Amino acid sequence: MQQDTIYPPVTLITVDAPMSPSVHGGRAKCLQRLIRLEMPVPTTVALSFDAVRGIAQGQMPDLKQVLAPFGPDPLLSVRPSSEDPDWGGPGAILNIGMTDARHAEMCARMGEAEATAIYLRFIQSYAVHVARLDPEVFDIPEHPTGANLRVALDAYEYEMDEAFPQDPACQLAEVLRSMARAWDGTSARLLRQAKGAPANAGLGLVVQAMALGVGPGECGSGVIQFIDEATGGQRIKGRYLAQSQGREALGAGTGAMFLTRDPRGPSVEETQPEVFEALTRFGEICRTRLREEMQIEFTIEDGKIAILDAVRVPRSSRAAVRVAVALADDGIIAREEAVMRVDPAALSEMLHRQVxxxxxxxxxxxxxxxxxxxxxxxxxxxxxxxxxxxxxxxxxxxxxxxxxxxxxxxxxxxxxxxxxxxxxxxxxxxxxxxxxxxxxxxxxxxxxxxxxxxxxxxxxxxxxxxxxxxxxxxxxxxxxxxxxxxEAALDEEFRALLAWADEFRDIGVRANADTPADAQTARNFKAQGIGLCRTEHMFFEGDRLVVMREMIFADSQTERRAVLDRLLPMQRADFAALFEIMQGKPVCIRLFDPPLHEFLPVDKAGMRDLAEQLGLALADVNARVEALSEYNPMLGMRGVRLGLTYPEIYDMQARAIFEATVEASASGAPVVPEIMIPLVSAMREVEIVKTRIDAVAAAVKAETGAEFDYRLGVMVETPRACLRAADIAEHAAFLSFGTNDLTQMTYGLSRDDAGRFMSAYVKAHVYEEDPFHTLDIDGVGELLSMAAERGRAGRPEVILSVCGEHGGSRSAIDFCRKQGFDYVSCSPFRVPLARLSAAQLAIADRLELNIS
Missing domain, CATH: 3.50.30.10 (Phosphohistidine domain)
Known part of the structure; x- marks a missing residue:
């Protein structure tokens, strides 16, 4: 039986030292990888998360053990090493070990100005970040002198009532204590939790021998990366500053040197070709062996390179996609890994202009x-x-x-x-x-x-x-x-990544599309059909609204049919356009759903205009609007209730669908329309509507001499429909869950009014998330599970889907996959996100299965 690895609190980083990102942090583990790749990394010691927690509580590790690898006269830096660099952490402290004696020795070896600059930097950093003194008192002069150094040392002694520490071990202990406590502070804890870190996230620290970057010969520091962080394209970027330390080159206004040849000034490539060649070689090693585009922090000391650190290049969403695809195309990572590396939210940023x-x-x-x-x-x-x-x-x-x-x-x-x-x-x-x-x-x-x-x-x-x-x-x-x-950026890499995602996902993704323009967008984003076409939105275009209002004001069924006959060719053209755009892919059309009052004006000016359009008295218009008003219209006469009360509306829509089916099938791939009945709560509602739609289909077949198939289904939006799913499914080829209304009815919560108090509810943990934003797996999800089970009992081959706005969210897709749903449907611009999320979930499940 394999024993668990034992990680000591203090570890000298070597090729085979026991190291883990979850114990020592990402920086420490990356430094070990660089050492394994034979890069010139200075001697480094890692302190584990547990060791740093102990320091914060007053339990200092054995400093002799920490200092032993650095020899008798150490000059050190300390950097944070958290599990995720995005979680932040305290800033690095350089030049630990600078004392009066060390300063005197360095003055003789490299010159007073250089030695004094190093000592002054350390005094300022120690005073401000360790002793927490006023930074203005310790500003470093442009031209450090022995007099300025004396002023800084005297200021420290005045502020602290004690001389600046002259023992390197004492300096190191105070630095470690300060950084550990900074990580454990309330503000730091809240900040990293806001970035997604767990409450108990640990911090490691790395203690590293200083590569000075200051002194005789060619000395300096710099940062280099090999991609453009905005586009992801191959490009060497960075700066180098002679006689500098850390990341000073990036903040230097003047004096910094370009890395590659540049007409604006000298470059490392020209002045130090051996250094430039080594840096580019290191970059390629990182890319191929660490399988990532890395930003390398380096120091040159008398012409000799030291690699201090390497981190993943921060990048835009567009660059993240491009880099992942490029690494896969070059065989460095598998396509599955490329798909897993891109946050679906990154695609959303690429689809739209952003501030x-x-x-x-x-x-x-x-x-x-x-x-x-x-x-x-x-x-x-x-x-x-x-x-x-x-x-x-x-x-x-x-x-x-x-x-x-x-x-x-x-x-x-x-x-x-x-x-x-x-x-x-x-x-x-x-x-x-x-x-x-x-x-x-x-x-x-x-x-x-x-x-x-x-x-x-x-x-x-x-x-x-x-x-x-x-x-x-x-x-x-x-x-x-x-x-x-x-600007938005949909490039070849974007399309390639999603094509790979489609190879791995195991659930369908359709789009909610109400117009030909929506359908074209859905088609462009490779939706596998339309999962919800809300036909009422077609009635608000142009002159159709006037005709619709005429129908509402009609006094009899005969008059309503006459008006609907004028809407029929418009609807037929709409559906034919959808079928043509989707090219044989399924199109699920929801029959008329909203209450009629939504088509009527609400203000006096609008009512006067309507009275003029219809040639009616204003009083008659007011009376009709008032008669149609309901106390709670979302629970009133809408959906199938309207279809049963005014069956001629659904008759017209069914005829338009079937005539468009015949028309589109004659010129392209056969069309099998899906007709969806909204707001069903009883089996008998489905039976009545199905009988009428079957009759319309038979009539169209007789009139045209054409044969066609269609599927009739139900939009499950009421809790009762979930409970009676077995009965309903006997008459429905598919059950599509409208989770917007289902959530509203399950909670007894208006989705339009919830915004007033939802943030307070989430803050108080009444709800963990806004249930209209994230599918409520426990409550609404239980209804979905129950309905799916009962629906399959009534009809084993029933098609199951979610077409509410939750359909594009990762948690809802995960839930639907686990419940065996056939597809999800979401807004056209969420289709790429849903495709990627579905693929990532399928890959993650496969990896977990392989591991177990």
Whole structure:
């Protein structure tokens, strides 16, 4: 039986020393790898997480053991080594061991100016970061002299009531204690937890022999990397500064030297070709043996190179994808690993313009980041004004208290949307994600002054209609003015990575697409079909809204049919376009769902316009609007209830679907449409609708002489439908779970109003996450599991899917895979993220299975 590795608290890093990133941190383990690759790394000792925790509690390790590898007269540096470099840590302390005696010896060997500069740097660093004294007292002069050194030593003695320590062991002990306590402090703990670190994250420390970079001959320090961190393309970057230490070269205003030949000044490649050749060789070794693009920190001491550290090059999302694909193409890593290396959120950044992270932000306020990307434009407060702005080719931001289906035309015209009300699954959020439109919702501390057409910020600032603002749908920030942007980047590497992801994933990914434009986006992103087409959104385009309103105001079924006959060719053309774009891939069409009042105006001006359009008295319009109003319309006459009350609506839509099927199948691949009944709660509802749709299908077949197939299914959005899934599935080829409404009904929580208090609930850990943002696996998930089991009992071959906005999230995809669902469906711009997440989950499961 293999025994667990024993890790001592203090370890000299050698080729075969017992080292682990989870015990000593990433920097310590990387230094061991560099030593194994025979790179010139100075002597280094690693202190484990447990040792550093002990130091913070007053238990200093054996300093003789720590100092022994460095000889009798050590000059040292100490650097942090956390498990993840993104978690931060205390800054490095250099030149530990500088004393009056060491200074005198170095003055004789390398000159007073150089020796004094080193001693002064250490005094300043020790005083500020170890003794916690005022940094202004210890500013290092540009031209260090013995007099300045005396001033610094006297200042330390004055502030501390004791002389500057002259024992290297004492200096090292205080440095170790300071760094350990800094990591254990409350502020540092909260900061790294905000970056995703666990509460008990450990810190290791590495004690390393100084490679001075200062002295006679060619001396200096620098940093080199071999890719452009913005694009990921191959490019040598970095700086070198003679007579310097640490990373001073990167902050040097003048005097720093380029690495490669450059017309602006001398370079290391020209002045020190042997050094440059060695650095490039080290970079290639890191790439091929460490299987990563590394940034190397180096020092030159009298022409001799020392490698102090190597870290993964920080990179943009675009660069992360490009590097992963390049490493796989070169055979350095497997394609599976390339897929695993890219955070799906990185794809979201690549799909949309983003605010330049280096630019200053004039933040007005923040809301809920509902649809990623960023855009700037002039403020408009109505959909009509947004359309007028677009007609003038003026970018605009549609600002509304909340959006309704009537605002869709304005959303199409706008560059971004901002609402004061709503949550992650509100109307604005769902449509914004579908359109790829930056959107921030729930910015409740903003106020709209309708009369003066002004937006009032929480700090009192006022923004008039026409003023420019920026909506950052990735962060949730609203910014004053036009912020600098970084453009979207969909390159060959992006497509290659997703093609590899498709090889590994084991669940289908479709898109929620309501218009031909949505469908084309879905097709471009390689969706495997349309999982949800919300047909009601088609009725808000152009003149269709007027016709729809005529239907609502019709007094009889005959009149309604007459109006619907005018909508039929429009719907048929919509569906034919969807079928043509998807080229034989499945298209799931949800029959009409929303309550009729959503198609009617809510303000007096809108009602007057409607009265004019329909030739009715304003009083009659008001009365009809009032008659259609409901106390809780989301639980009222909508979905299948509307279809049973006004069956002619579903008849028209079914006919449009089947006629479009015949038309599209005649000119392309055979189409098998999927028709989905919304808001079902009883088997009898499905039976009635199915009978009518079958009759329409038979009629179209008889009229056209064409044969076609179709599948009828149910959108499961009510808890009762989950409970009665076995009965319902007997009449349904598929069950598609609309998790937006299902979450709303399970919680008894309005998805439009939840934003007002959800943050307080999450902070109080009532809910771990907003259930409209992250699928509630325990509650809603149990209903899904139950419905899936019962649905399969009623029809073993039933197709199962999730088509709510959760469908693109990693946790929901993981849940659906484990439950054996056939596919998930999400907004078109989330399809690439879903494809990558699904692949990563499948690969992770396979790796775990192989390990076990």
């Amino acid at each position: 330049d992270p280096t630019a200053p932000r004039d933040r007005i306020t923040s809301g809920i980041a509902a649809s990623p990307g960023a855009a700037s434009g002039r403020i408009v407060f109505t959909a009509n004004d947004a359309q007028a702005s677009a007609a003038r080719s003026e970018p605009c931001v549609l600002v509304r208290w909340e959006t309704s289906p009537e605002d869709i035309r304005g959303m199409h015209a706008a560059q971004a949307v901002l609402t004061m009300r709503g949550g992650i699954t509100s109307h604005a959020a769902v449509i914004g994600r579908g359109l790829g439109l930056p959107c921030v919702v729930g910015a409740s501390d903003l106020t709209i002054d309708r009369k003066k057409k002004r937006l009032i910020a929480p700090d009192g600032r006022s923004f008039a209609e026409g003023d420019v603002i920026t909506v950052d749908g990735t962060s949730g920030d609203i910014l004053a003015g036009e912020a600098p942007m970084i």
